[in-house]
Amino acid sequence: MIALMQQTQVRYLKGVGPKMADILSKIGIETAEDLVYYFPREYEDRSDPVPVAKLEPGKESIIKVELVKLSAARTKRNFSIIKGKVKDATGAVNVVWFNQPFLTRVLKPGISLFISGKLERDPYSGAMSFVPRGYDVINDGNKDDLIVPKYPLTEGVTQKVLRRIIKTAIQGHVNSIADPIPDLIKEKFKLPPLKESIINLHFPKEMGIIAKARHRLAFDELLNFELGLFCNRKKIDATHGISFDPDGELAEKFKKTLPFLFTKAQDKVLKEILADMKDSRVMNRMIQGDVGCGKTVVALYAMVVAVQNGYQAAIMAPTEILAGQHYNKISSLVGDIGIEVLLLTGSERKNRKEILSKLEGTKPLIIIGTHALIEEQVKFGRLGLVVIDEQHRFGVEQRMALRKKSEKLDLLVMTATPIPRTLALTLYGDLDRSVIDEMPPGRTKVITRYVSENERTKLYEFVKAQIASGRQAYVVCPLVEESEKIDLKAAEAEVEVLKKIFPEHKVGLIHGRMKGEQKEKIMSDFLAGKTKILVSTTVIEVGIDIPNSTIMIIEHSERFGLSQLHQLRGRIGRGREQSYCFLTGNPFSDTAKARIETMLKTTDGFKIAEADLKLRGPGEFLGVRQSGLPNFRVADIINDEDIIREAREAALMLIREGFSPQSFNLKIWGDKLE
Numbered sequence: 001m002i003a004l005m006q007q008t009q010v011r012y013l014k015g016v017g018p019k020m021a022d023i024l025s026k027i028g029i030e031t032a033e034d035l036v037y038y039f040p041r042e043y044e045d046r047s048d049p050v051p052v053a054k055l056e057p058g059k060e061s062i063i064k065v066e067l068v069k070l071s072a073a074r075t076k077r078n079f080s081i082i083k084g085k086v087k088d089a090t091g092a093v094n095v096v097w098f099n100q101p102f103l104t105r106v107l108k109p110g111i112s113l114f115i116s117g118k119l120e121r122d123p124y125s126g127a128m129s130f131v132p133r134g135y136d137v138i139n140d141g142n143k144d145d146l147i148v149p150k151y152p153l154t155e156g157v158t159q160k161v162l163r164r165i166i167k168t169a170i171q172g173h174v175n176s177i178a179d180p181i182p183d184l185i186k187e188k189f190k191l192p193p194l195k196e197s198i199i200n201l202h203f204p205k206e207m208g209i210i211a212k213a214r215h216r217l218a219f220d221e222l223l224n225f226e227l228g229l230f231c232n233r234k235k236i237d238a239t240h241g242i243s244f245d246p247d248g249e250l251a252e253k254f255k256k257t258l259p260f261l262f263t264k265a266q267d268k269v270l271k272e273i274l275a276d277m278k279d280s281r282v283m284n285r286m287i288q289g290d291v292g293c294g295k296t297v298v299a300l301y302a303m304v305v306a307v308q309n310g311y312q313a314a315i316m317a318p319t320e321i322l323a324g325q326h327y328n329k330i331s332s333l334v335g336d337i338g339i340e341v342l343l344l345t346g347s348e349r350k351n352r353k354e355i356l357s358k359l360e361g362t363k364p365l366i367i368i369g370t371h372a373l374i375e376e377q378v379k380f381g382r383l384g385l386v387v388i389d390e391q392h393r394f395g396v397e398q399r400m401a402l403r404k405k406s407e408k409l410d411l412l413v414m415t416a417t418p419i420p421r422t423l424a425l426t427l428y429g430d431l432d433r434s435v436i437d438e439m440p441p442g443r444t445k446v447i448t449r450y451v452s453e454n455e456r457t458k459l460y461e462f463v464k465a466q467i468a469s470g471r472q473a474y475v476v477c478p479l480v481e482e483s484e485k486i487d488l489k490a491a492e493a494e495v496e497v498l499k500k501i502f503p504e505h506k507v508g509l510i511h512g513r514m515k516g517e518q519k520e521k522i523m524s525d526f527l528a529g530k531t532k533i534l535v536s537t538t539v540i541e542v543g544i545d546i547p548n549s550t551i552m553i554i555e556h557s558e559r560f561g562l563s564q565l566h567q568l569r570g571r572i573g574r575g576r577e578q579s580y581c582f583l584t585g586n587p588f589s590d591t592a593k594a595r596i597e598t599m600l601k602t603t604d605g606f607k608i609a610e611a612d613l614k615l616r617g618p619g620e621f622l623g624v625r626q627s628g629l630p631n632f633r634v635a636d637i638i639n640d641e642d643i644i645r646e647a648r649e650a651a652l653m654l655i656r657e658g659f660s661p662q663s664f665n666l667k668i669w670g671d672k673l674e
Contacts, residue, residue, distance in 0.1 A: 008032040014168050023156040024165075035169035036177075039201050039217070039633055040149035043210065044134075046114050047146040053090035055119045057128065062116045064088060064138075072104050086113065086130070093119070094129040112138040134159070147204045166202060174198055181220070184657070185650045191216050201634075215643060218635040222647035230651050233284075241282035241408045242311065242384050246274040250308035253337045254301065265438035266294050272434050273302050273412065277385075283410035289436030290605035291570025292443060295414045298436070299387045300330060302412060307339050307364040311384025314367045316374070316402060320345045321512075321519060322389065327368045334366065344369035344378070374401040388413040416567065416605075446573040448581045448599050451553075459553070459582055460501050466551055467505060467532050471577065473551035475535045476568055478559040494555065495535050505532035512537060547575025557583040557599075558592040562612035565599050591615050 008031055011021035029035055049064040065086035073081045082097040082104065095115065097103055107113075117132040136142065151162050179186075179194040192200075192212055200213035262270065269287060276283035289295045303313035315330075317323040327343040334341060342355050344367060359367060362381045372378065383406040403411055413431065451459050463473055475498065477491040491511060498507045508531040510522045525531045527546055534549075552572045557565060565583070573579035587593045598611045637644065 008173070010035065010165075013165065013172070016165055020157070020161075020165070023154060026154045027152060032169045032173050035166050036173060036198060037633065038151065038166065040151050042150045043204070043207065044116060044148040044150060045146070045207055046148060047206070049088075049114070051090040052086075052088050052093050055093065055130065057119045057121075060116070060118055060133075062114060063093075063130070064112070064114055065093075067107055067109050067111050067113060068092065069109050070104060070107055072101060083129075086115070094127065096129040096131055098131075107137070114138060136160070145203070147207060147210075149202055170199060170202060181223070182654070182657075185223075185653065188653075189219065189646050189650060191219060194220070214634060218632075218640055218643050219647055219650075221632050221635045222640070222644055223650050226644075226647045226651035227654065230655055234655070236284045237281055239282045239408070240280060241410060242277075242309070243280045244277040244305055244309045244311075244384070244410075246278055246305050248305070248308040250337060250339075251301065251305050254304045254334060257333070257336055258297070260440065262298075263294065263436075263438045263440055265289075265436045266298050269434040269436050270298050270301055272432070273298070274305065276432070277302065277305060277410055282408060283385075283412065284431050285412055285434060286431040287412065287414045287434050287436065289414075289416065290439070291416050291567055292439060292574060293436040294440055295416070295436055296326070296329070296389070297333075299389075299412055299414060300333065302410075303366050303385060303387065304334060304337075304339065306385035306410075307366060309384065310362075310364050310382065312359070312363075312365055312367065312380055312382050313385040313387070314369065314373055314380075314383060314402070314405075315387040315389060316369055316371070317389045318370070320347060320370055323368055323370050324520070326389070330366060330368060340365040342367045344372050346370060346372045348372070374405070378405075380405050383409050385410045385412065416570070444573050444576065444578055445603055446569055446579045446581050448569065448583065448603070450557075450596055450600060451582045451584050453584075456584075462580075463533075463551055463553075464502065466580075467502070470548070471551060472526065472529065472531075472546070472549040473533045473553065474549060474571065475533060475553045476555065477535060477537050478556045491535055491537050498533055498535065502533060506530060507533045507535065509535045510537075546571075547577075550575070550577050550579040552579075552581045554581065554583050554585075556585040557596065558585045558587040558589070560595075562595045562598060562608055562615065565595065566603075566605060566608045569599070569603070 009021070010016050010024055010029055010031060011018050013032060013035075016024075024030075024035075027038075029038055044062065046062050046064070050061040052063060052065065055061055055063070063086070065088050068085040068087055070082065070084045073083065075081065080099045080101040082100055084095040084097075084107070085092055086095055087093075113135050115130065115132045115135045117130055117134075119128055120131045121128055136148070148159075149163060150159060151166075153159065153162065174195050177195055177198070181191065181194070185191070194216065197213040197216035200209045201217060204210050204213070273283070273285060273287075276285055287295050287298065299315070303315065306313040315326060317326055323343065323345055327341065331341045340358075340363070342358060342365060344352075344355050344359075348355070355367075356378060358365065360379050360381050364382070367373070386402050386405070386409055388402065388411070403409065467473065475494060477494055491509060495507055495509045506525075508522050508526060510519055514522075522531070522534070526534045526549075529548065549572055552568060554560065554565065554568060560568070569581045572581065581599075583596055583599060587596050594611070594615055598608060602608060635643065
């Protein structure tokens with residue numbers, strides 16, 4: 001049974017032993033079960049080898065040949081070269097292996113080989129030779145293995161060795177695997193048997209059966225994940241919450257004090273939120289919207305409603321800068337209607353005791369904070385609503401920790417990362433979803449340009465002209481955690497350079513190592529127009545709204561992710577004047593070039609998020625550990641939209657039939673949902 005596979009340590013399998021077991025543990029393989037579920041990343045199709053006479057220079061090919069002769073030589077720098085000659089029925093070709101002297105002991109004239117590689121010009125002789133990427137000696141044991149799996153490796157283990165070990169594990173254990181999916185699901189979605197799919201994914205007899213096998217294993221992963229989401233949702237829906245009255249004098253006063261009208265999209269989302277708050281079940285909703293669409297003020301309206309009903313409302317932000325920004329903005333918007341606003345961050349020491357004491361009381365208020373809000377010593381006397389900003393920066397556990405601060409509270413999460421619908425359904429399937437898909441009037445479309453180094457002088461002349469007409473500029477330097485000190489020096493050096501170029505204007509600097517008071521003073525000077533150019537390593541976290549700032553120069557843009565670049569660009573274009581975003585740097589890699597091209601083509605956050613997902617994959621896009629997204633081994637949540645839909649439908653069917661994730665053993669990798 002599965003339990004036996006789970007208990008059988010790799011070291012006890014034939015041909016493994018303690019040394020190889022230690023090597024395999026580096027890639028997460030500890031048991032026979034881990035081997036059975038360690039799937040190939042790609043396949044080499046040897047079913048139709050290229051005749052030697054038809055080899056094309058530079059083209060990846062597989063040849064089936066006989067080794068005619070082999071010799072070894074060394075260069076003046078003691079570099080090993082193994083030269084061979086191979087032939088098939090159509091002709092012969094020279095083969096060159098570099099720095100693999102052991103091959104003279106392994107390969108002997110007369111043997112047959114499959115060799116994959118390219119026909120290239122020999123750098124030493126100038127002649128055309130076949131340079132192998134890999135090879136296999138053909139024998140009775142593998143002559144029928146025409147589709148060869150290629151696995152992710154670690155140092156100390158080769159493809160041949162790992163294939164042999166996996167084959168041993170499968171032969172010894174695959175027959176003991178019970179298929180956990182009920183027949184009604186297998187029949188409806190035409191799923192092949194599990195054992196057959198595992199074997200076909202590892203050792204397919206033809207390329208055509210791989211897709212079906214992969215579909216089955218991806219379905220298993222996604223079904224278990226969707227069941228977890230539905231069970232989470234079922235638990236939340238069954239929780240009796242607070243029935244807020246959305247109508248009242250305080251909410252009405254708040255709406256009247258706002259210096260703008262809500263857009264249609266904001267109104268629609270607000271109605272959805274207020275309907276949730278009025279319902280006796282707890283709210284569990286996500287607001288999704290692009291940078292600058294007005295999510296925060298909609299969430300603030302909900303917080304005012306909570307206070308109006310005699311409850312405390314909390315908003316949690318991922319950084320102290322953003323929490324401070326929220327504090328200033330929210331205080332200015334609700335101060336005149338008599339709502340007390342508090343700020344609690346990790347660095348807050350002066351008023352900490354007083355703040356904690358107020359939170360333990362029952363007075364309705366708004367508290368803004370960072371991760372400090374989920375610390376054990378922080379207790380709430382009457383918490384009714386929690387808002388989480390930049391949801392993708394927090395993990396599932398943090399979301400749950402804040403929810404546990406009160407049994408009945410409503411939860412509202414916000415994200416400015418425009419997560420595509422498929423990913424949102426998979427990742428946040430336990431949340432109702434509202435989308436603000438309209439920008440407030442008066443926002444101008446930002447013109448984005450890439451600027452090469454030889455165009456810098458023109459760029460600075462343009463900035464001078466903009467400043468002369470009353471505008472301001474951001475200059476963003478990249479900040480990579482591992483090299484913070486180096487990057488900070490680069491930012492400080494950038495300030496000195498800009499002071500020489502713009503001697504008549506004040507150039508400021510803001511970065512993460514500054515104290516709160518320093519940051520506040522610098523941002524106040526920029527907001528007041530005293531500082532004309534602000535060099536920053538942290539603008540992406542600030543979220544400040546300065547309509548007069550119409551220029552952004554992003555230095556070394558290749559060091560930012562696509563979503564980061566989009567978030568940065570969202571800091572300008574907030575007024576009626578035309579805004580400009582200039583990208584500098586050296587995008588050498590294809591990925592970096594693709595990011596720049598996407599930024600130049602569109603300002604649509606959803607299109608940018610789709611492109612970012614394709615370039616980086618969901619794990620890096622969201623941060624697997626932070627997002628709570630399982631590290632799927634087979635499923636691909638970008639390209640498996642059809643399987644995701646099927647898995648959601650199947651999960652719903654199973655729940656209606658009385659099944660739960662615990663009622664049968666589905667294999668899943670990665671984080672478990674609570």
